Amino acid sequence: MDLTETQDLPFDVFSKGCPSRGTLEHVTGRWGGLTLGALYEGSFRFNELRRRVDGVSEKMLSQTLHALERDGLVHREAQPTNPPRVDYELTPLGREVAQRLLALIHFMEGRMGEVLAARERYDEARGSR
Amino acid sequence: MDLTETQDLPFDVFSKGCPSRGTLEHVTGRWGGLTLGALYEGSFRFNELRRRVDGVSEKMLSQTLHALERDGLVHREAQPTNPPRVDYELTPLGREVAQRLLALIHFMEGRMGEVLAARERYDEARGSR
DNA sequence: CGGCATCCGCAAGGATACTG
DNA sequence: CAGTATCCTTGCGGATGCCG
Numbered sequence: 149m150d151l152t153e154t155q156d157l158p159f160d161v162f163s164k165g166c167p168s169r170g171t172l173e174h175v176t177g178r179w180g181g182l183t184l185g186a187l188y189e190g191s192f193r194f195n196e197l198r199r200r201v202d203g204v205s206e207k208m209l210s211q212t213l214h215a216l217e218r219d220g221l222v223h224r225e226a227q228p229t230n231p232p233r234v235d236y237e238l239t240p241l242g243r244e245v246a247q248r249l250l251a252l253i254h255f256m257e258g259r260m261g262e263v264l265a266a267r268e269r270y271d272e273a274r275g276s277r
Numbered sequence: 278m279d280l281t282e283t284q285d286l287p288f289d290v291f292s293k294g295c296p297s298r299g300t301l302e303h304v305t306g307r308w309g310g311l312t313l314g315a316l317y318e319g320s321f322r323f324n325e326l327r328r329r330v331d332g333v334s335e336k337m338l339s340q341t342l343h344a345l346e347r348d349g350l351v352h353r354e355a356q357p358t359n360p361p362r363v364d365y366e367l368t369p370l371g372r373e374v375a376q377r378l379l380a381l382i383h384f385m386e387g388r389m390g391e392v393l394a395a396r397e398r399y400d401e402a403r404g405s406r
Numbered sequence: 407c408g409g410c411a412t413c414c415g416c417a418a419g420g421a422t423a424c425t426g
Numbered sequence: 427c428a429g430t431a432t433c434c435t436t437g438c439g440g441a442t443g444c445c446g
Contacts (some may be wrong), residue, residue: 195427206430226428233427233428234427
């Protein structure tokens with residue numbers, strides 16, 4: 149698999165107006181990525197997700213889920229019971245996206261030692277400025 | 278490779294205070310991802326990069342490059358000539374990160390048809406509201 | 407050419423209150 | 427529980443000007 153090759157696809161994320169850039173931002177955005185990652189482990193209710201994605205506000209989680217649902221990456225299953233119960237899960241497409249995203253996340257987590265070391269070298273070289 | 282498994286690493290991006298979340302945001306941020314993607318194709322000068330990453334401002338590109346350099350993902354090679362010449366390229370670590378990021382990007386680009394279709398279904402179902 | 411310093415508008419996003 | 431609505435602050439990010 150040659151990742152170097154610039155494929156001749158109709159959607160090029162490097163072009164300003166391309167809709168793929170918007171979707172990429174939903175996926176890699178501040179909360180989008182963490183939400184997809186959390187949902188990769190299973191189906192969760194709204195407040196369960198909130199606890200899993202540490203730091204997300206109610207508003208942002210709601211907004212993020214709507215965007216991902218609209219892009220066809222997340223499925224929303226609502227039961228009209230009382231009290232209401234709503235479950236979120238990944239669609240097949242969402243699973244494939246999340247898998248690739250987690251590959252990146254786990255890789256980063258595993259190399260944080262190198263990253264932190266690089267930072268120290270950088271900060272030391274430029275001291276305080 | 279089981280991506281489901283929650284590894285017992287010292288760095289967990291799902292926790293609020295973890296430094297890995299910051300680095301992930303540099304990588305997946307609005308311009309970070311596109312910059313890494315562009316640099317995957319080779320070494321480039323500042324203004325070459327600006328042209329490749331369509332829409333990025335001078336300030337944001339500069340800021341992005343600094344963050345990535347500090348995290349040890351990008352190497353900056355400056356020649357003290359006149360006029361100055363500065364080349365940017367990925368470090369080995371940066372290459373591995375970019376590769377995983379591009380896997381995600383190219384996958385998304387290839388599935389944009391499905392995404393766009395899902396959006397239409399979503400918007401139609403909820404019509405105007 | 408390759409930047410940094412500054413100003414500033416605006417939208418992302420947090421806190422809170424309220425609804426079904 | 428599962429959200430929506432509203433207010434308000436922060437800081438992202440664009441524009442401009444200047445420097446080595």
